[in-house]
Amino acid sequence: xxxxxxxxxxxxxxxxxxxxxxxxxxxxxxxxxxxxxxxxxxxxxxxxxxxxxxxxxxxxxxxxxxxxxxxxxxxxxxxxxxxxxxxxxxxxxxxxxxxxxxxxxxxxxxxxxxxxxxxxxxxxxxxxxxxxxxxxxxxxxxxxxxxxxxxxxxxxxxxxxxxxxxxxxxxxxxxxxxxxxxxxxxxxxxxxxxxxxxxxxxxxxxxxxxxxxxxxxxxxxxxxxxxxxxxxxxxxxxxxxxxxxxxxxxxxxxxxxxxxxxxxxxxxxxxxxxxxxxxxxxxxxxxxxxxxxxxxxxxxxxxxxxxxxxxxxxxxxxxxxxxxxxxxxxxxxxxxxxxxxxxxxxxxxxxxxxxxxxxxxxxxxxxxxxxxxxxxxxxxxxxxxxxxxxxxxxxxxxx
Amino acid sequence: xxxxxxxxxxxxxxxxxxxxxxxxxxxxxxxxxxxxxxxxxxxxxxxxxxxxxxxxxxxxxxxxxxxxxxxxxxxxxxxxxxxxxxxxxxxxxxxxxxxxxxxxxxxxxxxxxxxxxxxxxxxxxxxxxxxxxxxxxxxxxxxxxxxxxxxxxxxxxxxxxxxxxxxxxxxxxxxxxxxxxxxxxxxxxxxxxxxxxxxxxxxxxxxxxxxxxxxxxxxxxxxxxxxxxxxxxxxxxxxxxxxxxxxxxxxxxxxxxxxxxxxxxxxxxxxxxxxxxxxxxxxxxxxxxxxxxxxxxxxxxxxxxxxxxxxxxxxxxxxxxxxxxxxxxxxxxxxxxxxxxxxxxxx
Numbered sequence: 047x048x049x050x051x052x053x054x055x056x057x058x059x060x061x062x063x064x065x066x067x068x069x070x071x072x073x074x075x076x077x078x079x080x081x082x083x084x085x086x087x088x089x090x091x092x093x094x095x096x097x098x099x100x101x102x103x104x105x106x107x108x109x110x111x112x113x114x115x116x117x118x119x120x121x122x123x124x125x126x127x128x129x130x131x132x133x134x135x136x137x138x139x140x141x142x143x144x145x146x147x148x149x150x151x152x153x154x155x156x157x158x159x160x161x162x163x164x165x166x167x168x169x170x171x172x173x174x175x176x177x178x179x180x181x182x183x184x185x186x187x188x189x190x191x192x193x194x195x196x197x198x199x200x201x202x203x204x205x206x207x208x209x210x211x212x213x214x215x216x217x218x219x220x221x222x223x224x225x226x227x228x229x230x231x232x233x234x235x236x237x238x239x240x241x242x243x244x245x246x247x248x249x250x251x252x253x254x255x256x257x258x259x260x261x262x263x264x265x266x267x268x269x270x271x272x273x274x275x276x277x278x279x280x281x282x283x284x285x286x287x288x289x290x291x292x293x294x295x296x297x298x299x300x301x302x303x304x305x306x307x308x309x310x311x312x313x314x315x316x317x318x319x320x321x322x323x324x325x326x327x328x329x330x331x332x333x334x335x336x337x338x339x340x341x342x343x344x345x346x347x348x349x350x351x352x353x354x355x356x357x358x359x360x361x362x363x364x365x366x367x368x369x370x371x372x373x374x375x376x377x378x379x380x381x382x383x384x385x386x387x388x389x390x391x392x393x394x395x396x397x398x399x400x401x402x403x404x405x406x407x408x409x410x411x412x413x414x415x416x417x418x419x420x421x422x423x424x425x426x427x428x429x430x431x432x433x434x435x436x437x438x439x440x441x442x443x444x445x
Numbered sequence: 446x447x448x449x450x451x452x453x454x455x456x457x458x459x460x461x462x463x464x465x466x467x468x469x470x471x472x473x474x475x476x477x478x479x480x481x482x483x484x485x486x487x488x489x490x491x492x493x494x495x496x497x498x499x500x501x502x503x504x505x506x507x508x509x510x511x512x513x514x515x516x517x518x519x520x521x522x523x524x525x526x527x528x529x530x531x532x533x534x535x536x537x538x539x540x541x542x543x544x545x546x547x548x549x550x551x552x553x554x555x556x557x558x559x560x561x562x563x564x565x566x567x568x569x570x571x572x573x574x575x576x577x578x579x580x581x582x583x584x585x586x587x588x589x590x591x592x593x594x595x596x597x598x599x600x601x602x603x604x605x606x607x608x609x610x611x612x613x614x615x616x617x618x619x620x621x622x623x624x625x626x627x628x629x630x631x632x633x634x635x636x637x638x639x640x641x642x643x644x645x646x647x648x649x650x651x652x653x654x655x656x657x658x659x660x661x662x663x664x665x666x667x668x669x670x671x672x673x674x675x676x677x678x679x680x681x682x683x684x685x686x687x688x689x690x691x692x693x694x695x696x697x698x699x700x701x702x703x704x705x706x707x708x709x710x711x712x713x714x715x716x717x718x719x720x721x722x723x724x725x726x727x728x729x730x731x732x733x734x735x736x737x738x739x740x741x742x743x744x745x746x747x748x749x750x751x752x753x754x755x756x757x758x759x760x761x762x763x764x765x766x767x768x769x770x771x772x773x774x775x776x777x778x779x780x781x782x783x784x785x786x787x788x789x790x791x792x
Contacts (some may be wrong), residue, residue: 088752126734127752132695133495136688137731140491140615156694159599163689186601231598231694 079122080378080388082107083142083170084151090130092283094315095363096153099175100125102346102360102367103151106375109349116379128153132160143168148390149374152176155232158190165189169390171397173374175366177309177332178235182420189390191397191414193370193421195332197232197308198239199444200425201225201279204306204330205244205251207427207442208277211304222250224275226266226290228282229255236281236308243445256286263290267297279306287311288319295323304328306427314361317433324430328438332425333369334408335362337434342369342406362435369408373421376403410441461634466786475627482619490615492731497622498683499723501629503707504716505676508633510705511714512642513669514649515564519557519576521700522583523674525693527553527681529587529594532602532691542605542612542686549682550675556583557674564666568652580701587693600691613687622683629676630716636672645669649714710766712775721774733758 084103087096107123115121124142128134135157139150150165152158152174158181165172166189173191179198181190195203205223212221225240227233237253244251252273254266267290270278280287287307294300305327307316312329320327334340336347336357346368347357357364377397378388386392398419402411410424424441452458462468482490502524509515531549534540540548560579567575587594594600605612612621636642644665647655656662685691703726711722733755741748770777 089756126738127755129752129756131699132692134730137488137491137495138734141488141731144486144488156692159692160688160690160695162599163601180598231692234596234598 078119080116080119080382081122081124081142081145081147082149082151082374082378083139083145083147084123084125085128085135085138085153085157086125087130087153088127090128092130092154094285095283095310095313096130098360098363099153099367102364102369103371104367105346105349105364106368106371109345110375116375117382119382121375121378125151128157130154130156132156135160136164139164143170148388149173149378149393151371151374155230155235159231162187162190169394171374171377171390171394173370175370176232178232179239180235182418184417184419187419189394191374191419191421193373193409193412194309194366195330195410195422195425195444196420197236197281199423200308200330200332201236201240201281202243202444203425203427203442204277204279204308204328205240205247205249206444207328207439208304208306209247209249212276220247220249221276222252222274223277223279224270224273225251225253225279225281226256226263226270227253227280228286229258232310233281240279256282256290260286261289263293264297266290267293267299270303271299275303277304277306279308280311281308282311284311284313284315285319288316288324291320291327292323300326306330309333312428312435313363314435317430317435324433327430329428329430329435330425331362331428331435332409332422333362333366334426335428335435336365338428338437340407342408344406365408369405372405373397373400373403373412376400410443459638461638466782478623482616487615490619492728494615494618494622494687496724496727497619497626498680498687499704499707499727500626500720501622501683502677502680502704503711503719503723504629504633505673505678505680506704507708507714507716507719508636508645508676509669509673511708511712511718512637512649513645513666513673514652515561515666515669516569516573516705517576517673518573518698518701518705519560519579519583520677520704521696521698522580523553523557523677524681524684524700525583525587525696526556526674527678528685528691528696529600529681530678531682531685532600533593535602535686536600543607546679546682546686549685550678553678553681554671554675557677558667558671561667561670564670565663577698577701580698584693584696587696602685602689602691604689605686613689618687622687625679625683626720629679630720633676633716641665641668646714706763710763710773712773715773715775717778718773718775721778725774729759729762730755 086100087093088100104123107121111120124145124147126138128138139161149171152161152172155176155178158174158176169189171189171191173193177192177194177196179196181187181192182196208221208223223244225237227237233255241251241253254269256263256266280290291305307327307329309330309332312331317324336343343357343365346365350357350360377393380396380399381388381392398414398416400412400414402413404411410422412421414421424443426437426441427439428435429438450464462471485493506517506520509517527549530552531545534545534548535542560576563575564572588596610617612618644660647660648662648665652662707722707726708719710725712718737751737755741751
């Protein structure tokens with residue numbers, strides 16, 4: 047009996063492997079659809095923000111195709127979940143390149159870093175939701191394009207604003223600024239640049255990593271208090287940031303210290319988790335949230351409404367995904383309009399001609415050049431007021 | 446009509462391949478490996494290369510856990526040592542890639558032996574925790590020793606070249622990776638025909654008895670750690686040169702658990718089991734992904750939950766496998782062979 051069972055299992059496995067082999071080779075040829083690859087985190091550690099982002103990217107493609115595509119040519123978005131695993135990202139990347147994608151949408155810092163040599167060799171323009179300044183090195187990462195303001199620039203803008211705010215309140219001298227960050231490449235990314243900028247401005251600066259898996263940040267807050275920080279920049283994801291400000295509120299620090307969240311913790315999720323403690327927290331938001339309506343929200347809001355949902359439900363990261371895909375599509379559109387073949391190399395060249403591209407107020411105008419793939423350097427500061435991100439300043443540019 | 450395999454001479458009993466059928470199967474397998482890349486797409490080549498790297502790593506872990514009985518949760522850390530050594534030696538010292546791979550394997554062997562020292566006092570779950578510490582310590586050092594490793598930033602490794610050919614294209618790398626799989630497998634199979642290998646197995650089966658028989662436990666346990674880490678370091682070094690970029694995120698605790706799963710599912714204490722396990726654990730997510738993608742077209746309404754179904758299926762398949770065949774794919778393979786060999790009288 048036993049060996050019979052074994053045989054059945056073996057046959058099932060064999061069939062599955064064969065099926066997958068067929069699936070890999072089944073890509074259609076000679077149609078006019080433009081294939082774009084994408085990997086999302088839908089089941090991994092960052093799936094809480096990865097899911098709405100992925101819906102935004104997919105939503106934009108569906109919307110575009112429903113509205114005639116690019117000059118009648120549709121975008122065929124080839125996507126899969128990679129659960130934030132680098133190996134999976136590599137498998138999917140080579141699978142999608144094999145199927146003929148000409149551009150790629152990634153997600154996190156891990157996969158973007160791991161793939162950057164390959165995408166340069168394959169000449170596949172790549173955009174992701176990782177805004178690490180490492181990706182700006184045009185020699186090492188010639189095919190990476192950044193839409194959002196880099197983490198370094200966000201931290202610098204936050205320090206700049208802190209100095210202004212400090213002086214506007216009639217204080218003498220310079221404020222003290224602390225940066226508390228996620229313990230990862232993502233978290234470390236802005237530290238060196240922020241420190242250099244703070245020093246150049248004569249601002250006292252400290253930085254501290256948030257220990258992994260911590261259930262409270264009382265010890266870190268004690269260190270920040272000892273340092274005497276007036277402004278604390280938080281660079282992590284929503285849930286630890288919420289825990290941090292709750293701890294700060296319990297200790298009565300909210301009056302003494304102003305907290306500034308960077309983009310991955312300045313979202314609706316943070317407000318939901320932190321509740322009352324979120325009130326009065328500032329944020330550097332490169333993407334305009336739905337709570338501050340701009341023309342760039344209209345198309346996604348309309349599209350979601352037609353499909354039984356709403357932009358308020360999906361939130362900021364949906365807008366982020368939507369417009370990241372929109373900028374990539376603009377590059378493809380320029381290639382198509384010039385009548386050139388749609389290849390990764392041509393899309394890169396076309397993206398590099400984008401100057402002051404208007405995202406309907408969702409981001410500062412986007413500009414790429416052959417020397418710089420730093421899409422935008424300006425953002426607005428927001429503050430949580432009555433449970434909503436509310437605009438405080440106009441665009442502030444990093445120097 | 447045969448009722449089993451019986452050897453009539455010591456020579457045939459001790460041979461590496463003991464029956465004509467085994468020889469034919471091996472020849473067919475090697476032929477397949479040689480012919481495969483000429484028909485494979487780039488995607489399947491990527492998968493094949495990932496399988497090759499995983500196989501070397503799994504054989505390494507199997508030497509330690511499967512053959513010597515020393516459980517290790519430090520696999521990811523040791524792979525990181527291999528990858529970072531290979532990368533740093535190439536970038537900082539400008540040594541050729543092939544030399545960097547050898548150095549990386551040797552350095553990893555030394556680091557493995559160092560972290561193997563607690564194994565003299567610790568067994569089972571306690572050793573698992575001690576090797577888990579190795580995993581965490583190595584990753585902590587890698588991410589915090591900025592002057593050496595560049596900290597959390599990715600280390601970019603130049604493309605490996607040989608006579609003007611780029612080795613890390615999927616097609617070229619295939620030959621390097623599978624060639625090394627062949628060498629690793631041959632060395633490991635032969636290792637367990639020597640007195641070193643027998644000592645390892647004796648330690649696994651009953652360490653006190655082994656010591657009574659005159660096996661120096663300290664020496665052989667450290668040797669097992671070093672040999673195991675040598676191959677684990679080799680697989681790490683291959684990753685560095687294949688991907689041309691080393692990031693610490695690739696070597697987390699998940700990797701250690703994944704490799705343990707590979708050798709348990711493939712078959713503990715077996716080289717072919719390592720190959721089966723590595724193949725299975727590398728291809729299963731890819732298979733599920735492709736099934737998921739094709740099902741998306743058939744049932745568009747479940748698109749949003751498909752990734753979760755895939756994850757659940759992944760776990761389910763592994764559980765089913767362990768229930769139906771707790772000794773791994775290797776045992777399954779043997780059952781299949783027996784079924785045909787003994788047909789129609791399979792008592």
